[in-house]
Amino acid sequence: MANNKYQFFVFIYMNEQNYPEFTGLELSPRKADYLKFIFEKKGTVKTTEISSCLQVDPSTTSKTLTELATAGYLNHVLYRGVDLTEMGMEYAEFLVRRHRILSLLFTHYGLSTEEACAEVSRFEAFVSRDAVNKICNSMGHPMVGVCGEISHEKCIHEGHYH
Amino acid sequence: MANNKYQFFVFIYMNEQNYPEFTGLELSPRKADYLKFIFEKKGTVKTTEISSCLQVDPSTTSKTLTELATAGYLNHVLYRGVDLTEMGMEYAEFLVRRHRILSLLFTHYGLSTEEACAEVSRFEAFVSRDAVNKICNSMGHPMVGVCGEISHEKCIHEGHYH
DNA sequence: AAATTTTTTGGAGTCAACCCAAATTTGTTT
DNA sequence: AAACAAATTTGGGTTGACTCCAAAAAATTT
Structure with a gap:
């Protein structure tokens, strides 16, 4: 059929699984x-x-x-x-990482976990992926946020992540 | 006249000059x-x-x-x-302080002055006065931001402060 | 299969931010 | 001082994001 080449292209694209073009905004x-x-x-x-x-x-x-x-x-x-x-999925992973990195950052400046979480929830959507990556890098890619193993049930209910 | 008491009230209020009720949002x-x-x-x-x-x-x-x-x-x-x-005036002073504190903060995490400034300009309006005060406090109330004595002409033109 | 619940669609409102065109006011020139 | 030019405001209208209500459509339960 006529669209074989398109199918091929889609195959390659899906297989590479990278969407590096997003800004986070x-x-x-x-x-x-x-x-x-x-x-x-x-x-x-x-x-x-x-x-x-x-x-x-x-x-x-x-x-x-x-x-x-x-x-x-x-x-x-x-x-x-x-x-x-x-x-x-990839984007959501970024969203969660952004939230956690920024929340963790804010807890280093006198905000409680809850305060940091609430504060960050308000503005995180306006912080670029580039900035998050730089901050993340500078913090040494912490594996545990202010919420690592905490159940996220409550967080979800309040509309943010711990 | 009938509204003397209101004038009196206004006088007292103006004289105290504090508007501590704002959240920054x-x-x-x-x-x-x-x-x-x-x-x-x-x-x-x-x-x-x-x-x-x-x-x-x-x-x-x-x-x-x-x-x-x-x-x-x-x-x-x-x-x-x-x-x-x-x-x-009081509010604008807060706005500038917020911008500078947050910009300074971000430069501590691998962002250049310009990057930090641009980044912060995008989200600063959603950071509360409480959070800013805590961060400010935790940083030791720095007198010099990333932009202290720099002329703000360029900054103003770009829509943000250095 | 009928009744109930969930989901979607159609229609419409609000709010912030924006622009254009026309009216108004101010400033400038002769 | 009148006339013109420039700045400002007003009136009217658009867009985009987010929202709800009521009605239609599909799925689920009884």
């Missing part, structure tokens, strides 16, 4: 919340779950999910739920 | 830009000046100025210009 704070929640849940997530956690009407969630799917972060099977695409 | 990033620019200019500032610096239509500036005046940050004399109220 692609998603609004709200959209990032959606993505982080879905990431945290692992596997398929239903609209209602997200709605009740993020405290918005299901119709709002449904529309946002469509947008995130269109942008390539999610697979959305209508009436069934969403899960992360490979890109979404 | 009152102004949007954009509004904060306006306030910082006006602060930097010292004295009365004209609409055109702000417009050309912030790269927006004068009509946009005019409307924003009205909003900032209504909120109590500016004195706005129609067709003449604006200057900071006492509250506006």
Whole structure:
């Protein structure tokens, strides 16, 4: 058929699995919340779950999910739920790392874990990947944030990660 | 007259000159830009000046100025210009301090002055006064930011402070 | 299969930030 | 001082992000 070469291209692309082009500023704070929640849940997530956690009407969630799917972060099977695409997974990992690095950073300056977490949740979406990487590097790539092995249940409920 | 007591109240209030109730999250990033620019200019500032610096239509500036005046940050004399109220002055001082503390902080983690400044400009509006005070305290209230005695001309032009 | 629940769609509102065009005021020139 | 030019404001309108409500559609439960 005529589109064999396109299939080939997609194959190569998927196999390399790197999307190094993102700046970290692609998603609004709200959209990032959606993505982080879905990431945290692992596997398929239903609209209602997200709605009740993020405290918005299901119709709002449904529309946002469509947008995130269109942008390539999610697979959305209508009436069934969403899960992360490979890109979404990679991006969500960045989102969580960013949150944790910045939270850890702030706890080094007199903020409690909770304060740092809350503070960072407000602005993290505007910190670039480059900056996060530099900070991360400078901190020696800490494996344990202010929240390492802590259960994230509570955090998820409050809309941020510890 | 009937409103003597109100005048008296206002007198006391103005004389105490403290507005300790702000969280630091009152102004949007954009509004904060306006306030910082006006602060930097010292004295009365004209609409055109702000417009050309912030790269927006004068009509946009005019409307924003009205909003900032209504909120109590500016004195706005129609067709003449604006200057900071006492509250506006106090708030602008906080805005600049916040910018500089955060920029200084980021330069300690591998970002250049310019990178830190640009990065911080994007998110500073979402960092609370409490957090800034804690960080400031923890850093020993540094008198010199990454920009202490540097002329701020260039910075103003780029929309941020060094 | 019918009833109930979940999800989506259609329609619409709010809010911040923006621009254009027209009106108003100020400043400048003759 | 009148006329013109420049700056400022006002009126009206757009966009994008986020939101909700009501109705339709699909899935699940009974």
